[in-house]
Amino acid sequence: MAGKELVIVEDLHKVYRMGEMEVHVLRGITLKIDEGEFVAVMGPSGAGKSTFMNIVGCLDYPTRGHYILYRQKVSTLNTNQLAEIRNKKIGFVFQSFNLLPRLTAVENVELPLIYAGVPRKERRSRALKMLWAMGLKGREYYTPSRLSGGEQQRVAIARAIVNQPILILADEPTGNLDSVSAREVMVIFQRLNDQGITIVLVTHESDIAQYARRKLIFRDGKVVEDTGAVALQPLLKGGTA
Ligand SMILES: Nc1ncnc2c1ncn2[C@@H]1O[C@H](COP(=O)(O)OP(=O)(O)OP(=O)(O)O)[C@@H](O)[C@H]1O
Ligand SMILES: [Mg+2]
Numbered sequence: 001m002a003g004k005e006l007v008i009v010e011d012l013h014k015v016y017r018m019g020e021m022e023v024h025v026l027r028g029i030t031l032k033i034d035e036g037e038f039v040a041v042m043g044p045s046g047a048g049k050s051t052f053m054n055i056v057g058c059l060d061y062p063t064r065g066h067y068i069l070y071r072q073k074v075s076t077l078n079t080n081q082l083a084e085i086r087n088k089k090i091g092f093v094f095q096s097f098n099l100l101p102r103l104t105a106v107e108n109v110e111l112p113l114i115y116a117g118v119p120r121k122e123r124r125s126r127a128l129k130m131l132w133a134m135g136l137k138g139r140e141y142y143t144p145s146r147l148s149g150g151e152q153q154r155v156a157i158a159r160a161i162v163n164q165p166i167l168i169l170a171d172e173p174t175g176n177l178d179s180v181s182a183r184e185v186m187v188i189f190q191r192l193n194d195q196g197i198t199i200v201l202v203t204h205e206s207d208i209a210q211y212a213r214r215k216l217i218f219r220d221g222k223v224v225e226d227t228g229a230v231a232l233q234p235l236l237k238g239g240t241a
């Protein structure tokens with residue numbers, strides 16, 4: 001099934017300058033990700049995985065190359081448009097949960113809705129529904145320090161999806177979790193993917209990567225392996241037609 005293209009990157013490079021030194025972190029990444037895909041990004045530490053995710057999430061920009069997100073050329077978008085895309089189209093999940101410690105679970109989940117201008121009552125009811133869907137009934141008014149790691153990550157996922165994003169970017173979301181909590185979190189990602197949300201997830205663990213249908217292996221700033229036969233098929237067909 002040929003899906004719609006969500007992410008297209010072409011010859012993506014990223015060079016960090018540190019004084020006199022240049023660090024060439026991404027060295028020409030070309031790939032596309034269709035709507036509805038579940039992609040695992042793997043590879044050794046320092047290979048450029050997080051750098052790639054940050055660019056895809058519009059949190060950072062490439063030094064060179066093209067990036068088209070949802071049919072829009074990201075380099076042509078202004079700061080407000082980028083903020084809007086980040087807030088409404090993309091949900092981020094990080095290894096360290098990144099919840100605000102003084103806010104309750106439900107208040108954390110409400111944050112993206114505040115930025116989106118959703119009225120207070122609707123905010124609360126949507127945030128509560130998200131938490132319940134994540135199996136967090138009874139934990140709504142806990143602050144993060146009173147929640148387990150797995151519970152905190154599920155609050156973070158609720159926050160990531162409360163705006164109904166089309167894309168979830170998760171950078172080692174199970175990296176700080178025990179294996180039972182990790183599996184719970186992966187089952188949630190799988191469910192979200194079944195609902196049609198595109199997921200790109202960085203992991204070092206092959207049993208976590210098994211949940212994805214496609215694997216990208218990064219090494220030294222390049223993709224050295226891509227099992228994305230499904231995604232490449234339309235390109236090949238297009239090429240021979
Ligand atoms: N802001 C920065 N300035 C300079 N160098 C950076 C910056 N961010 C990342 N790097 C360098 O870029 C390289 C790739 O980093 P990146 O975080 O993308 O790797 P990674 O594949 O996510 O690794 P890990 O598996 O350890 O998370 C590393 O050598 C890192 O030191
Ligand atoms: Mg990383």
